[in-house]
Amino acid sequence: MSNAYLLIRTIHILSATLLLGTGLGTAFHMWFAHRTGDLHAIAAVSANVVLADFLFTTPAIIAQPLSGVALIWLQHGDPWAPWLIAAYALYVVAGTSWLPVVGLQIRVRDLARAALAAGRPLPPEYHHCMQLWFRLGWPAFAAVLAIFWLMTAQPRLW
Numbered sequence: 411m412s413n414a415y416l417l418i419r420t421i422h423i424l425s426a427t428l429l430l431g432t433g434l435g436t437a438f439h440m441w442f443a444h445r446t447g448d449l450h451a452i453a454a455v456s457a458n459v460v461l462a463d464f465l466f467t468t469p470a471i472i473a474q475p476l477s478g479v480a481l482i483w484l485q486h487g488d489p490w491a492p493w494l495i496a497a498y499a500l501y502v503v504a505g506t507s508w509l510p511v512v513g514l515q516i517r518v519r520d521l522a523r524a525a526l527a528a529g530r531p532l533p534p535e536y537h538h539c540m541q542l543w544f545r546l547g548w549p550a551f552a553a554v555l556a557i558f559w560l561m562t563a564q565p566r567l568w
Contacts, residue, residue: 507550
């Protein structure tokens, strides 16, 4: 194996790990801060979740397809292998679920900050945003888990 291949594979594995780990970690903290109902905690955690998505998740989302294509090319692999097609489709599912989640997290952060500054409770819009955030998080997380399985098992699907 060439040094380029090993470097790109390492980047691919690390960015996949960051994607899954940051997603799970931020979702855990966001959900449990929400469940406390503590406005200070919600404002702080939602701000940190938005920051973590910017610093860790976004670069990982960019690195994944770039490093994946490079690995296929370096291995002279078939970019249309069925397990890869399934992974591509699941990546689209994860992305189309995650993008609205990012917007919702930013809105939740802004609503919590505004409520905290005004000394008021969280508005109904906050609770609506959190319901959508929760519902959209599941398909994104499930898709990422399925992609992990596809990447490690590389099954014959059809």
